Amino acid sequence: MPDTTTxxxxxxxxxxQGRRERKKxxxxxxxxxxxxxxxxxxxxxxxxxxxxxxxADVSTTTLFKHFPVKEALVFDEEDDVExxxxxxxxxxPEGQSVPAALREHALRSRLLTADGDPRFAxxxxxxxxxxxLRDYHQNMWxxxxxxxxxxxxxxxxxxxxxxxxxxxxxxxxxxxRAAQGHDDPRQAVTRAFELLESGWSTLAPTRRQPS
Numbered sequence: 001m002p003d004t005t006t007x008x009x010x011x012x013x014x015x016x017q018g019r020r021e022r023k024k025x026x027x028x029x030x031x032x033x034x035x036x037x038x039x040x041x042x043x044x045x046x047x048x049x050x051x052x053x054x055x056a057d058v059s060t061t062t063l064f065k066h067f068p069v070k071e072a073l074v075f076d077e078e079d080d081v082e083x084x085x086x087x088x089x090x091x092x093p094e095g096q097s098v099p100a101a102l103r104e105h106a107l108r109s110r111l112l113t114a115d116g117d118p119r120f121a122x123x124x125x126x127x128x129x130x131x132x133l134r135d136y137h138q139n140m141w142x143x144x145x146x147x148x149x150x151x152x153x154x155x156x157x158x159x160x161x162x163x164x165x166x167x168x169x170x171x172x173x174x175x176x177r178a179a180q181g182h183d184d185p186r187q188a189v190t191r192a193f194e195l196l197e198s199g200w201s202t203l204a205p206t207r208r209q210p211s
Contacts, residue, residue, distance in 0.1 A: 029076075031063055033056075040126060044126065049064075049070060071132055074126070074136075089102065097201070098152055099193050102196075106176045141177070152165040152168055164203055
């Protein structure tokens with residue numbers, strides 16, 4: 001899928017990948033690119049797995065090693081998406097609340113800033129117009145809830161199983177998507193996070209406690 005991660009502060013460069021890891025990453029990228037090209041060209045339901053494998057010059061066995069189900073071919077960067085989401089909370093400026101950090105992350109989301117990107121707009125149409133992809137995307141996105149709730153609990157000094165942290169994580173993930181159909185999506189996101197900020201302020205301080 002087109003890059004959907006948001007802009008984040010510079011971080012330390014990752015450790016160099018070995019030759020095997022680079023080859024695996026390149027194969028995965030080639031498969032995902034071939035799949036998206038075919039899906040955009042002909043529609044998700046009219047493209048078969050064998051066609052995608054042939055276009056990427058791999059076997060179907062190799063394809064399924066990287067993508068266990070057809071829907072996953074469209075969402076190949078979810079690990080990066082989750083990492084950026086968690087980093088927005090962990091690496092927020094001193095004094096910034098968790099909801100405020102998540103709001104700023106949401107406002108940088110490609111879901112709200114893709115107007116000038118025809119490729120990403122086409123990707124969104126593909127997902128929104130294909131029930132299987134739309135349902136898979138929603139369920140997959142909400143899988144980030146547990147990881148985000150854990151980070152929120154740690155940063156807020158709250159118990160790991162605090163239901164308020166799970167609720168905040170869930171609503172923070174839903175807000176950008178709920179705002180997509182609004183006349184002013186950015187304002188809709190801001191309004192949603194004002195409500196979350198109000199509730200969070202009764203549970204945890206805005207500044208992180210010394211470790």
